[in-house]
Amino acid sequence: MVRAGWNLLPAGQRFSLDACMRAPRFALLLAGFWLPASAEAAPVPALSATPTRSWVTQLFDSWRAPVPPRHLGGNLYYVGASGVSAWLFSTPEGHILLDTGFADTVPIIRRSVEQLGFKLTDIKLILSSHAHIDHTGGHAAMKRLTGAQVLASAADARTLESGGADDFLTWPKDTLLYQPVKVDRIIADGEEVTLGGTTLTAHLTPGHTRGATTWTMSLTDAGKAYRVVFFSSASINDGTRLLGNPHYPEIVADLEGSFARFKSLPCDIFFAPHGGQFAMADKFARHDRGDGIAAFVDPEGWKQLVAGAEKTFREILARENTLQKP
Numbered sequence: 001m002v003r004a005g006w007n008l009l010p011a012g013q014r015f016s017l018d019a020c021m022r023a024p025r026f027a028l029l030l031a032g033f034w035l036p037a038s039a040e041a042a043p044v045p046a047l048s049a050t051p052t053r054s055w056v057t058q059l060f061d062s063w064r065a066p067v068p069p070r071h072l073g074g075n076l077y078y079v080g081a082s083g084v085s086a087w088l089f090s091t092p093e094g095h096i097l098l099d100t101g102f103a104d105t106v107p108i109i110r111r112s113v114e115q116l117g118f119k120l121t122d123i124k125l126i127l128s129s130h131a132h133i134d135h136t137g138g139h140a141a142m143k144r145l146t147g148a149q150v151l152a153s154a155a156d157a158r159t160l161e162s163g164g165a166d167d168f169l170t171w172p173k174d175t176l177l178y179q180p181v182k183v184d185r186i187i188a189d190g191e192e193v194t195l196g197g198t199t200l201t202a203h204l205t206p207g208h209t210r211g212a213t214t215w216t217m218s219l220t221d222a223g224k225a226y227r228v229v230f231f232s233s234a235s236i237n238d239g240t241r242l243l244g245n246p247h248y249p250e251i252v253a254d255l256e257g258s259f260a261r262f263k264s265l266p267c268d269i270f271f272a273p274h275g276g277q278f279a280m281a282d283k284f285a286r287h288d289r290g291d292g293i294a295a296f297v298d299p300e301g302w303k304q305l306v307a308g309a310e311k312t313f314r315e316i317l318a319r320e321n322t323l324q325k326p
Helices: 017-022 053-061 103-115 139-146 154-162 251-264 280-296 299-324
Strands: 070-073 076-078 087-091 094-098 123-127 149-153 185-187 192-195 198-204 213-221 224-230 269-271
Touching: 070 280, 087 198, 094 192, 094 198, 103 139, 123 139, 123 192, 149 154, 213 280, 251 299, 269 280, 269 299
Parallel strands: 094 123, 123 149, 149 185, 224 269
Antiparallel strands: 070 076, 076 087, 087 094, 192 198, 198 213, 213 224
């Protein structure tokens, strides 16, 4: 899941706080609430407003449209929907799937996998970026269809096995819940997951969820190796308190550590759980016009994504600190 502002940018425009501030529908993205362009500056509340059920439903529905699957380069394929990503890594010994979207994204993934010429039942491992309904809501169904093993960090495994019930978000609970799924293997920080000669390395980057996991790999295309990062997410969802959060007391320390980790990762290409986070529409269009994998080479975009997310985090934290002063 992401904050609402992450989904407001024109197709192809990279995320930045400044870009969000220039978005035509809104004048200012603050700690999860919106000020009209004509409004005078107002005191910042301690907490952003918890989203309503109808707002969440509308947001989620906007992410469910099918898009054509694509061979991105090497053994990497996009099989997700318009707003929630899913990635297939093909190998001679079966395939790895990263994220499943919502439960009703599973048919989209199935069609995409089959259109690419693969068998769904050849998926052997299911990974995740983080255990929110829009990225792991389809895990249980995908596991039933494929018999694949589900791998997750210890913290996200608890969320997966509770079907989102232990999520620290304050959103309407029914918007967070999905079918529980048994996790077959717990992944530690720095652990490598290998299948058929393809290796992905797990980097625990908590904060967006307690067990959010960023994955990295070396992807070879046409004889050239690229350092690829699959971002876990680091946005602070509406209604989430940083200081004194009773549901997640370690959230500030976890995010501090995660931003340091993000900045330490070598990156030629980056992808993310939501298309707007990596300029999917623009990069897919360039890829389709003939740029191939070169369309995704964007080390500066990775730095900007991380810097923008960290800037937002520090601004929210500073405002909360100010409001707590007597």
